[in-house]
Amino acid sequence: AWTPVNIIEDAILRVREQVGSRKVLLGLSGGVDSAVVAALLHKAIGEQLTCVFVDHGLLRYREGDQVMKIFADHLGVRVIRVDAEARFLHALKGVTDPEAKRKIIGALFVEVFEEQAQTLEGIEFLAQGTIYPDVIESAGAKTGKAQVIKSHHNVGGLPERMKLKLIEPLRELFKDEVRAIGLELGLPREMVYRHPFPGPGLGVRILGEVTKAAADTLRHADHIFIEELRKSGWYDKTAQAFAVYMPVKSVGVTGDGRRYEPIIGLRAVQTIDFMTAQWAQLPYELLDTCSRRIVNEVPGVSRVVYDITGKPPATIEWE
Numbered sequence: 001a002w003t004p005v006n007i008i009e010d011a012i013l014r015v016r017e018q019v020g021s022r023k024v025l026l027g028l029s030g031g032v033d034s035a036v037v038a039a040l041l042h043k044a045i046g047e048q049l050t051c052v053f054v055d056h057g058l059l060r061y062r063e064g065d066q067v068m069k070i071f072a073d074h075l076g077v078r079v080i081r082v083d084a085e086a087r088f089l090h091a092l093k094g095v096t097d098p099e100a101k102r103k104i105i106g107a108l109f110v111e112v113f114e115e116q117a118q119t120l121e122g123i124e125f126l127a128q129g130t131i132y133p134d135v136i137e138s139a140g141a142k143t144g145k146a147q148v149i150k151s152h153h154n155v156g157g158l159p160e161r162m163k164l165k166l167i168e169p170l171r172e173l174f175k176d177e178v179r180a181i182g183l184e185l186g187l188p189r190e191m192v193y194r195h196p197f198p199g200p201g202l203g204v205r206i207l208g209e210v211t212k213a214a215a216d217t218l219r220h221a222d223h224i225f226i227e228e229l230r231k232s233g234w235y236d237k238t239a240q241a242f243a244v245y246m247p248v249k250s251v252g253v254t255g256d257g258r259r260y261e262p263i264i265g266l267r268a269v270q271t272i273d274f275m276t277a278q279w280a281q282l283p284y285e286l287l288d289t290c291s292r293r294i295v296n297e298v299p300g301v302s303r304v305v306y307d308i309t310g311k312p313p314a315t316i317e318w319e
């Protein structure tokens, strides 16, 4: 029978056979799939694995530090963290069109990753967190978001330019199997069951121009929302939940008068396949707690709204 232990043992043997004593490069994103590949390859080939983690400054609250803590400190994986926040913010300056933002983030991501990769000696393989549903999606629809998503995080074009061979140890696995082996390999439950996060990160959750101030405000509000979802047991009952930042001027009244500030929107959805989704009917008390905490704790926010639209017609993300 296929158990997580079996799958791991089998994958390790195959990786060792394919790689021998050569070196492998992996892009770590903070997501589940690349995390499981990192843990698996580390177990199979140890020091022959080097991970590059591009921090584009549009990650969730303390996400970059968490990734480093788990992989570099806890598991002892060799991880190079590239702090590219300033470069991404500079490239996004003045850009408001959602697709233009996506393209800029995706292209710069590949550029930064490739620069790092070029500095490493003797790499012959590029590992990727492709899982079985990705294989099916790419075989079917040749256009659309699935394709875009994978080309982003899987640094398309790079293997050929750098003459790297691909290694995809999760290619035959479904998401639940990937999670099970992740747990077995010692990854924290919180990371293995984390909600998916888009490659462009907060870049598509800050409507309009992406600024450092907006990203910091959004990260803070999002963290409060997620913390309350976890506390109340709703995190695992939703497929994805997050805050968005609307750069409009909405009036708020405080002790010393009226102020005009951006709005924070909260979105939580339930879905199996992310193709259609229902908005999560979170308890009013929970929403109330989130709203009060956000306006009290996040400077510059005095209005919070909850998104009650399903997909379709609305998408899960706001951009």
Ligand code: XMP
Pocket: 102, 145, 148, 149, 150, 152, 196, 197, 198, 199, 200, 240, 274, 311, 314, 315, 316, 317, 318
């Ligand atoms: P939508 O907004 O299209 O999202 O309903 C469906 C799922 O895809 C994720 N998503 C993205 N993931 N790059 C990604 O890597 C993107 O540009 C992107 N846009 C949406 C979204 O978070 C949801 O899980």
